[in-house]
Amino acid sequence: MNGSVIGRGTVVRGNVRGSGSLEILGRVEGDVSVSGELLLGEESAVKGSVSGSHITVSGAVQGDVRGSEAVLLERGARVVGDLTAPRIGVATGALVKGLVRTDGEPVLGTPRRPATAGARPVAFPARAPAPVPAPAPKPSEPSETVEEPESEPPPLPQEKAAREAPPPPVVPALAKGAKAKKKKRED
């Protein structure tokens, strides 16, 4: 049996080391180092450095967290210390105060993307980002059409000439004025 649990009502003052997986629901004041998976539950509190292969944090850690595979901070996690792992996920609602560094050898060829919807990998910009190509201007786009449509005076001289009656050409002019009036009335 390799699954160890430090229960909710348990306090450990000292170092915890070992192989296999460990689940901490209580408190540890000391360093924790396991070779397997490490789970820090919601009400857990660890004061000391933490290391494991795959570390999931939902509780509080005051110390560095180092995962040989991954470190995932769930909602409600509070970490004051540095995070180091090839894969790091920080969910919304998790608090971190410290240096976050995706370290180690990422597997080449596989695209990096968040494994879960809630977790988002935080990449430390160790390398300069690839230069973004500037948007090339498109020559096919006609530039004259841009300025025309809004500044068109509504009344058409032909209409005026065709009708002898005095009423002005209401439709386009009113449309502009009416909009503004309508807004004011709504306010």
Next chain:
Amino acid sequence: MAGTVIGEGLSIEGDVSSEEEVVVQGNLRGKLTTTDAVSVGSSAVIEADVSAQSLTIAGQVTGDVTAAERVDLQAGGRLIGDVKASRLTIADGASFKGNVDMDV
């Protein structure tokens, strides 16, 4: 399921204090205190004073043990240290070296 399990392969150096059942299958060096039961599995190696409500030993314990209720030293278990408990059983095949205080 016990509240706290120190599994095989895990070792703790320091004090463990608890308010729930503690099962030890791994290594513990320091001190173990709980208000509930302690079970020391056959693969466990403990170098610590142990204080508990009740204590069952199937592995190795080096240190003084105190139980509010009882101590059971099972066959294959090995205890080097003093026992303070109102009830004590020592199974045939267990190893024990130490004083016993049964509060008489």
